Amino acid sequence: MSRYSQMPIVRSVRHKPGQAASPAEAASHPSKMMDPQWRQGYRLVAENGLLFDLQVAWWHMREAVDLARSYPQQTIIVNHAALPSDRSPEMMQGWSRAVHELAACQNTVMKISGIGLPSVPWRAENNRLIVETLFEAFGSQRIMFASNFPVDSLCGSYDDIFGGFLEISRDWSPDEQSDAFIGTAVRTYGLEESLLSRVAAPARAYGTETSRP
Secondary structure, three states, X not given: OHHHHOOOOOOEEEEOOOOOOOHHHHOOOOOHHHOHHHHHHHHHHHHOOOEEEEOOOHHHHHHHHHHHHHOOOOOEEEHHHHOOOOOXXXXXXXXXXXXXXXXXXXXXEEEEOOOOOOOOOOOHHHHHHHHHHHHHHHOHHHEEXXXXXXXXXXXXXXXXXXXXXXXXXXXXXXXXXXXXXXXHHHHHHOOOOHHHHHOOOHHHHXXXXXXXX
């Protein structure tokens, strides 16, 4: 782990700690996040100055909350919006409660990626609720848009996905858009701040303007 931490291109460790098949099974089938041996490895990630990218379903967010509170100095980046694949009203309510609970932990960041639906073209109207809920819960400075390419090419092109993010965020302020499109990623992963000045504002880059000053 210490060798990885010394590599300039390595910023974070990504892991899938396993998950129950449904919310009803989560209590009796916890992920490895609750395993003491797993947490020993997690502690090594933190001690070596690496971030942690977590991919797990939203019904394990209480375990993620426990992890975040147990290691408050470690940043957790939750991948794929905590996997809200079932868009039924009941499941979306459960997802919303889970991500709001996680958002109370200030050492967590949400990566909005991988939210396309199987066999359904990527459209803003299908994903607006996901993005707006996470924007409300975490604020612009703790969310980041990501493509999940090439996997998400199954549901849309790169322009479809980022054009959709732009459409959803068109009423955000320029600073809020900049956070979600690049700023949060630069700050969280410790990338060169010069990237911020070299990248055009998202609205201008796509040939439109946000409607709010």
